[in-house]
Amino acid sequence: MIDDESVGIDAAVWEETADELLADSPYDPKLGKEMSRDAVRVSTGRMTEAEFHEKYHDAVLEEFGVDDRPIDTGDDDE
Numbered sequence: 001m002i003d004d005e006s007v008g009i010d011a012a013v014w015e016e017t018a019d020e021l022l023a024d025s026p027y028d029p030k031l032g033k034e035m036s037r038d039a040v041r042v043s044t045g046r047m048t049e050a051e052f053h054e055k056y057h058d059a060v061l062e063e064f065g066v067d068d069r070p071i072d073t074g075d076d077d078e
Contacts, residue, residue, distance in 0.1 A: 030057055 020031035029054065035056055041047040053071045060067040 028063055031056075031063055 015033075018033050019029070022032050025032065038047055038052055040054065042049055042052050049071060053069060057067055060069065
């Protein structure tokens with residue numbers, strides 16, 4: 001279970017909504033919920049994009065066969 005602070009809304013409501021949205025998905029609902037929780041953490045500054053990318057890179061590759069998510073490398077030369 002998650003805490004309210006993790007997602008910014010009542011945790012029980014979030015959990016139920018996430019379960020409903022992911023119920024018919026052909027993809028791993030547990031991965032979807034974990035990534036969505038951490039996406040909120042990124043949006044609130046409690047996790048960096050790089051940390052998020054590294055945490056889920058292998059799981060995204062395994063689930064989707066490719067990881068084309070954009071990542072800010074901090075390289076401003078582009």
